[in-house]
Amino acid sequence: MRAKITGIGSHIPDVVRKNEEFMNHEFLNNDGSSFGSDNATIIKKFVAITGIEERRYISDDLFTSDIAAIAGRNAIADAAIDAETIDFIIVAHNYGDVKPDGGSSDMVPSLASRVKNKLGIKNPACVAYDVLFGCPGWVLGLTQADSFIKSGLAKKVLVIGAEALSRVVDPHDRDSMIYSDGAGAAIVESSDDDHGIIGQATATYTEEETYFIFNKESYNTKLENKTKYIKMYGRRIYNFALSKVPEGMKAALDSSGVDIKDLKKIFIHQANEKMDEAIVQRFYKLYDMEVPQHIMPMIIHKLGNSSVATVPTVMDLVVKGKMDDHQVNKGDVVMFASVGAGMNINAIVYRY
Template identity: 45%
Template sequence: MLQSIITGSGSYLPKKIVPNSSFEGVIFYDENRQPITKPTPEVIQKFADITEITERRYVDNDDIMNSDLATEVGRLAILDAGINKEDLDYIIVAHNFGEIDAHERQIRIMPSISALTKHKLGVKNIHCKPYDMNFGCPGWNEGMILADQFIKAGIAKKILVVGSETLSRSVDPFDRNCMIFSDGAAGVVLEAKESEVPVGILNHYTRSDNGEEISFLDTDTSLNPNYAGSKVNIRMKGRKIYEYALTHVPQVIKNVIDNAGYHIKDINKVLIHQANAKMDHAMLNRVFKLYGLGIKDIPERIAPMTIQKFGNSSVATIPTMYDMMVKGNFENQTLKSGDLVIFASVGAGMNINAILYKMP
């Protein structure tokens, strides 16, 4: 049987560490575009209590573009997989805003990030197709799902799947939610391998709610009427997203597990997109509740967390966790042969997806 297996991975964490204290001089504005009267340190502390974020990573050089991050992790993943870059059939790059100029904060989506990544990797193969995946935070997952379908349809053998973001350039500096987002990139090489034993991507499922949910995560002008920066800033309805995620993500995860013939007790790791620690904990609790289990039944360290130190790097968060674990760079977190792993994410659209992956 033809299986889709990760054979190499790579990740990039910017060196610039931005602690919560760096926002203490900011006057945040509310949704009515009025200055928040509470002292900023109090606003920051409430934010930290909910999200558990204490710091995040930003690109530290204005000349570095999103495609540069994607190229670096692509290079690392190709090296780790031990393949010839010219043998790649597809380069799939997930992102939300393409290239963003650090000064004027203008968004550039032509040429595509994937085409730029192929160019910067020096891939000459004209049959290697660059493909952008714009699917909100679940974009890397959806890129993996697409790659799996290409492989199992027999039209591709080697695919690079990357998630890359420079979200620090797409946030409204006067919106308290700007403290959530961060920069980073990670990716994998997914290869077609023959195996009589099911391994690699075993199952996946995607749900897209594009009715009223379309406005839960959007872009808008700054909350500060006097801000002369970008007119395209991330805007999110936090309460709506929280309620949506808790209602639907646990069932999507359960569907993927059940339809593959497994039980939550068979799962070794759940890599959930790092958007909000409180939300992630609640989603995992609800997954176990769907199986008639309680909090006490959740194995220790089943759901690793990086948001406290890395923030929310959107499409890069899940592959970053994966790469850190397989490389031994994640304290008290490892992946071994035979482990069953869930990759699950929710984001703009609104879109949800989950993948069940068995380590080879």
């Protein structure tokens, strides 16, 4: 028995924020001092490294649980199932529902319970819970769905990744330009054929890596507001990802028994274009191979880093034929891979 994705859906917010809209921001160093260069130079270097030209934010009338429900509804429709037959709803996020003006995160009740309510599912046997696992949360949700299905505890699982990072960023931190909002979802069902999840690997590193991503007050020390925002040590994360993610990807591929030459797509978490390119190059180097063309669909240029939503969103766009030069066909072997706060990494090998 395998866990097979039978429906996929996403929600890409309508509000577009282009890089030029950050020209008037006062970017500061972490000690509150000014940068030695102007914003035009900062943004130019930012684009060269991350590849991000614009990003999407949710409108003020929406919360993370709202866009999670939208993506979930789209996945349910794509799978053509009755929502009342879903056994588990797993929602991966990191900050809960945050108001448009920021402030504290609202996580009680869980976002999964809110999503179940918004979807109108009445069946009490449909168990809803959240996953807090950094950016790899949605991929971990797939792993858990796989376990539920193989153990006989479930036949249908809705796995959602949703985040509104625009509401937890410090406008005085240049890293704020990386983050965006979005949601992606999949219906996972039990299957007796050879399609579905065929290999996986997960790891958590909690020595000095634990606080590579953390929460801290604004870099503007003059502010009386003590709200904490998402922060990161970008260079440390970059080096960590280049070292550990290729190893995790190899572990997942080796567990599947699939030859790397048969891998057709890599759906990878996207926070930094240069980092992703380097990760995939190192992964293929482990097999003494060059990276094939069109192996890694990229959406970061226009959508930014939407955390847990990135991987299911890029898969949804490819499966629905919305990305040039990218498609998946029945029988293709693809990989999901992610890295994020914790520090956590994971990878799944999947036969479409």
